[in-house]
Amino acid sequence: MLAVAIDRETIRKFDVAGPRYTSYPTAPVWSDEVHERVYIERLKVFGQSEKVLSLYIHIPFCRTLCAYCGCNVIVRKQDDKYADEYLSCLFKEMDLVAQYIGRKKTIRQLHWGGGTPTYLSEKQIERLFQKTAEVFNVDLKGEIAIEIDPRTATKEKIDRLRALGFNRLSMGIQDLDPNVQKAVNREQPYEMIGDLYAYCRQAGFRSINFDLIYGLPFQTTESFSRTVSRVIGLKPDRIALYSFALVPWLKKHQKKIDEATLPPSDVKLDIFLQARSQLLDAGYQAIAMDHFALEGDELAKAFREGGLYRNFMGYTVKPADEYIGLGLTSISFLEDIYAHNHKALPEYYRLLRAGMLPVERGKILSMDDRIRQWTIGALMCRFRIDKNEFKKKFETSFDGYFTEEQAHIGRCVKDGLMKVDGETVEATELGKIFIRNICMGFDRYLRKQDAPGRFSRTV
Ligand SMILES: C[S@@+](CC[C@H](N)C(=O)[O-])C[C@H]1O[C@@H](n2cnc3c(N)ncnc32)[C@H](O)[C@@H]1O
Ligand code: SF4
Numbered sequence: 001m002l003a004v005a006i007d008r009e010t011i012r013k014f015d016v017a018g019p020r021y022t023s024y025p026t027a028p029v030w031s032d033e034v035h036e037r038v039y040i041e042r043l044k045v046f047g048q049s050e051k052v053l054s055l056y057i058h059i060p061f062c063r064t065l066c067a068y069c070g071c072n073v074i075v076r077k078q079d080d081k082y083a084d085e086y087l088s089c090l091f092k093e094m095d096l097v098a099q100y101i102g103r104k105k106t107i108r109q110l111h112w113g114g115g116t117p118t119y120l121s122e123k124q125i126e127r128l129f130q131k132t133a134e135v136f137n138v139d140l141k142g143e144i145a146i147e148i149d150p151r152t153a154t155k156e157k158i159d160r161l162r163a164l165g166f167n168r169l170s171m172g173i174q175d176l177d178p179n180v181q182k183a184v185n186r187e188q189p190y191e192m193i194g195d196l197y198a199y200c201r202q203a204g205f206r207s208i209n210f211d212l213i214y215g216l217p218f219q220t221t222e223s224f225s226r227t228v229s230r231v232i233g234l235k236p237d238r239i240a241l242y243s244f245a246l247v248p249w250l251k252k253h254q255k256k257i258d259e260a261t262l263p264p265s266d267v268k269l270d271i272f273l274q275a276r277s278q279l280l281d282a283g284y285q286a287i288a289m290d291h292f293a294l295e296g297d298e299l300a301k302a303f304r305e306g307g308l309y310r311n312f313m314g315y316t317v318k319p320a321d322e323y324i325g326l327g328l329t330s331i332s333f334l335e336d337i338y339a340h341n342h343k344a345l346p347e348y349y350r351l352l353r354a355g356m357l358p359v360e361r362g363k364i365l366s367m368d369d370r371i372r373q374w375t376i377g378a379l380m381c382r383f384r385i386d387k388n389e390f391k392k393k394f395e396t397s398f399d400g401y402f403t404e405e406q407a408h409i410g411r412c413v414k415d416g417l418m419k420v421d422g423e424t425v426e427a428t429e430l431g432k433i434f435i436r437n438i439c440m441g442f443d444r445y446l447r448k449q450d451a452p453g454r455f456s457r458t459v
Helices: 008-014 034-047 079-102 122-135 155-164 178-183 192-204 221-234 252-256 264-279 298-304 347-355 367-382 387-394 404-416 429-433 435-440
Strands: 053-058 108-114 139-146 166-174 209-215 238-243 284-287 293-294 308-312 314-316 322-326 329-336 337-341 357-364 384-386 419-423 424-427
Touching: 008 264, 034 079, 034 329, 034 337, 034 357, 053 122, 079 122, 079 322, 079 347, 108 122, 122 221, 122 429, 155 192, 155 264, 166 192, 192 209, 192 221, 209 221, 209 264, 221 264, 238 264, 264 284, 284 298, 293 298, 298 347, 367 384, 367 387, 367 435, 384 387, 404 419, 424 429, 429 435
Parallel strands: 053 108, 053 322, 108 139, 139 166, 166 209, 209 238
Antiparallel strands: 238 293, 284 293, 308 314, 322 329, 329 337, 337 357, 384 424, 419 424
């Protein structure tokens, strides 16, 4: 049985293009107001504080390209020379960042993402970890996580990662149906995944996450329901159930996907709702927008207790004070700025070889940005806003500040997306599914004539 009944008319109404709010303000409104000098100033201020750090490291390489991929990737056949060249510049970036910070900071959360971090050889994995541990204090009791691709994660690499101190991993599964896998150029049999998963469990990782995507070519409610059943059978601690983001104007290779093979939006939503109810029935708790965790998992507990946070690494229980991203296309959030690294590899290499930090653009947040950032964050992580908490934090009343937004809140209440109860504004069960639509009403930049670029659809 589905948890929420949704008809086609509702889907049509709410299926609009909208941001996923991994940041606010969203990346399309960033500009060159943030450049190397601005970033260096913030690194220095951070260095003078006692604040701790979340560090993200981006490894952009993949051996082959998955047709649906929306990540920042560079396709290279397996050859150590590509990653060796990349690591040499990444180490320069790490040294520069550490030099401007001016002291050895503690990393509470370390995350390697991509692309494919397991594109690195065992030796390269070891070198990168050791370099990080030389430059920073890596808190081995913190979250040390890596995204792995089952096709490139050998058992030897898993052993090496565990021995170094990695305690969490996230596996790209997407879909287990052979027809879907073939259509998206990502063939990885269930047996191989099951075998690797058992090995990782035995190796003692504290938490294992699976990434799934709904809305891919040739998916049907039945086929994806089989995928979800098999995933449930393996019992990963967490599952990210992503909506396929089709953005061919940003990711040219997605143009190769024949749209006639994609499930229409009502079927896509059915696939999601079916998967969601299977996961809930199996004891997973729905966490914020698109994550699920076993009831005993610390993420589920934090969500129940209102202690969940979101950054570019996803949802987290233990937010560090500041967030630094290293590598091609990485994003940092320091003090009051977002800083975004260059996307083109030659430029990234050129700047670092010249001794410069490869910052391309970003955003300096105004007070209004920070207030809306907090509000959208509360909706994405907790599905609710406590007006008293808002007042305490910003010394102004929620209703007084958001006068223009009252009409949006009223519409959301009328549409059954939100309810207002005394001092709290809360998403309903329906509103939780369309949380991006609710957040969009608080996004000041979407209202402007020159509203930022195009986004994927909310369904
Ligand atoms: C960097 S990848 C994970 C690591 C590794 N590259 C892999 O694919 O196994 C991060 C995740 O983003 C998700 N993803 C990639 N492209 C997407 C898209 N267009 N829409 C929704 N999710 C997407 C996938 O679930 C993928 O596992
Ligand atoms: S989904 Fe993962 S493996 Fe596939 S192209 Fe994207 S980053 Fe690479």
